[in-house]
Amino acid sequence: MAEPVVVVRELRKAFAGITALNGVDLEIERGRVCALLGPNGAGKTTLVRILTTLLRPDSGSVRVAGWNVLEEPGEVRAAVGLTGQNSMVDGLLTGRENLLLVARLRGAGRREARIVADDLLDRFRLTDAARRPAGGYSGGMRRRLDLAAALVGGPRLVVLDEPTTGLDPESRLDTWDAVADLTARGTTVLLTTQYLEEADRLADRITVVDRGEVVATGTADELKAAAGTSRVVLCVAEDHHVEPATRAAASATGAEPRVDRRARRVEVAVTDGQAAVGRVLANLTAAGVEVLEIGLRRATLDDVFLGLTAGPRRRPG
Ligand SMILES: Nc1ncnc2c1ncn2[C@@H]1O[C@H](COP(=O)(O)OP(=O)(O)OP(=O)(O)O)[C@@H](O)[C@H]1O
Ligand SMILES: [Mg+2]
Known part of the structure; x- marks a missing residue:
């Protein structure tokens, strides 16, 4: 069987004496959606940052799409699309310009970048707003643009850090639809959330983290049965x-x-x-x-x- 897209073993990270991750193990099979569920300060963003090479672990091993995050960070970055906890959209650029920029940064030529951007705008129902500055988008539209940006280059793993925190209920449903669309296409997804309903609805498997440790893992049904x-x-x-x-x-x-x-x-x-x-x-x-x-x-x-x-x-x- 092929190696899982994400393999994390005994991962540890501390910040000036504060333990953020205390021996975390995690595996995500290809095409699966994994939700990392945990309260504030559980270590979710720390794990996301290590997986996406933005932060170095203290110890443990992390492989993404078969690459080691410490030894092959460039390959890992090419394999991962990230939507951070805070929007990375440039409000002065239009939605389309944002996507063109990301596509060029990811190595696409001008023509290819235009095709990729227009396709994603269409997929995320942003075509009508494509030529307006993203600063004027609603929270839900900006989130959709973030998701679209994370998909540029067809990453093997899409990482979404709290994709719906702070959104109104309608925008949240909107974002859920967008994520469901990703998963229907067989993309492997890691999403973090504080919302049980969100994990229940979107994820194949849920890993519950608290204070830097995995306290449970399983399908929503398995976790409910265990309770x-x-x-x-x-x-x-x-x-x-x-x-x-x-x-x-x-x-x-x-x-x-x-x-x-x-x-x-x-x-x-x-x-x-x-x-x-x-x-x-x-x-x-x-x-x-x-x-x-x-x-x-x-x-x-x-x-x-x-x-x-x-x-x-x-x-x-
Ligand atoms: N750069 C940093 N410097 C110091 N401490 C940090 C840093 N980043 C995270 N921490 C600490 O590590 C712990 C885990 O933080 P992390 O941001 O990973 O939690 P989280 O699960 O993403 O929380 P939230 O749901 O609030 O986003 C917290 O105690 C936090 O204060
Ligand atoms: Mg966080």
């Missing part, structure tokens, strides 16, 4: 009922409940949804707990994320 298939959620009427309700939920399910004391809310992962609700309710009644609300909901990627990352809602221990 338990559903949740029993209940609210009690009295503060002093939170404790017994938590014990009742734990003993009925064998899992450790998540508790929100202020909301007097207890939530527990279960694999046998409906039957579990019955057991929890029976235990609550036996314990004399007054229940205001009880229900069953499906696990979301949020559950996966909250369970895996050291978010503010996670309890110590």
Whole structure:
């Protein structure tokens, strides 16, 4: 089998004592979309910068399209199209001029650059705006232009660092369409995101990173399954009922409940949804707990994320 397009092993990087990446492993097969999902400061951009040769790792190995980022940076750059976290579009140039510039920088002749630019403008629905300065584009249009620029030269890997952060919902949908279009053409994509919905929707495989480490990897379904298939959620009427309700939920399910004391809310992962609700309710009644609300909901990627990352809602221990 061919080598995966991205192979990262034991990657480490620190900045003046701050560990940004602490032994990361990652592989992306050809034609796949990998989402790197993680909160602020997880190390996503650091990984992207190392993959695209903008930053040197402290240790570990990184191969992109078969090339080593330290030994063959020129080949790596030729194989990768990058859309950074901040737009790289020049606002004074028109959309078309931006693409022509990138195409020439990537070695195309004048004629070829024009063909490439016009084709990409068409593909990303920017033909009408092509001769206007990009500074006047909406956020979504600028993002599309960024994506188009990343595709110049037919890179083997397209890297998108938070492609939809800061976009309004419509522009986000627009960008998702553009990414889906890439993937339909078999382009290998690495995208970073803080949005679970985005990873769920666009990616074949999701790698969850937190504080420089990979905390989980799998398909969205696998990650959801690992978080338990559903949740029993209940609210009690009295503060002093939170404790017994938590014990009742734990003993009925064998899992450790998540508790929100202020909301007097207890939530527990279960694999046998409906039957579990019955057991929890029976235990609550036996314990004399007054229940205001009880229900069953499906696990979301949020559950996966909250369970895996050291978010503010996670309890110590
Ligand atoms: N050039 C730098 N100098 C010093 N520290 C840095 C530098 N770049 C990143 N860091 C630190 O490394 C850690 C990881 O940062 P990184 O930008 O990779 O996170 P991220 O996952 O991209 O976050 P975000 O979602 O906010 O973009 C953070 O603690 C950050 O402060
Ligand atoms: Mg970042």
